[in-house]
Amino acid sequence: MAGLMKGALKSKERRxxxxxxxxxxxxxxxGLENVKAKIDTGARTSALHAVGIETFFRGDTEWVKFQVPMEGISPPLCVEAPVHDRRLIKNTSGVPEERIIIRTQLKLMDQSWPISVSLADRNNMRFPMIVGRTALKKRNIAVHTRRANLTTEIGQQRP
Incomplete structure (x- = not known):
């Protein structure tokens, strides 16, 4: 009975x-705010539109610098981050390509948590970012497949 109560309390804490x-x-x-992102549970890894991707070293650590073109912002934002990993990731055609992975904080409403993001030229894509299922894992999030912008449309939906 005590275990059941503990589980019930935990589920109330994280709606x-x-x-x-x-x-x-x-x-x-x-430095990226208000990025239009497709929530893509079919994709494992999140991806961010990046161009001019170049790696360099700071001491013994590999870093990457890149530009993030954003609608309505000119010139593109210049960003630098440590390289977390390199992975083969299937592009939209299903062809594996090596991508640089960085770690950063994702902020959605008043919640923030660390995610891995691959850097890719998404120039021909409708969304500058996709948020993959790994970024949502263990966050108690469900995706409504017929509605968009629920966190801004409803306004103050709280977890």
Whole structure:
């Protein structure tokens, strides 16, 4: 009985957050606010539109610098971050390509948590960012497949 009560209390503490298939998110550590993102549970890894990707070293640590073109902002934002990993990730055509992975904070409403993001030229894509299922894992989030911008449309939905 005590175990049942403990589980019930835990579920009350972390209510289910329902988000839309498209949301506006922020990556504050990169200086990116209000980024239009597709919530893509079919994708494992999140991806961010980046161009001019170049790696360099600071001491013994590999870093990457890149530009993030944002609608309505000129010139593109210049960003630098430590390289977390390199992975083969399937592009939209299903062809694996090596991508640089960085770690950063994802902010959605009043919640923020660390995620891995691959850097890719998404120039021909409708969304400058996709948020993959790994970024949502263990966050008690459900995606409404027929609604968009639930966190901004509803306004103050709280987890």
């Amino acid at each position: 289910l957050l329902v988000i839309g298939w498209m949301e506006h998110v922020s990556l504050p550590a990169l």
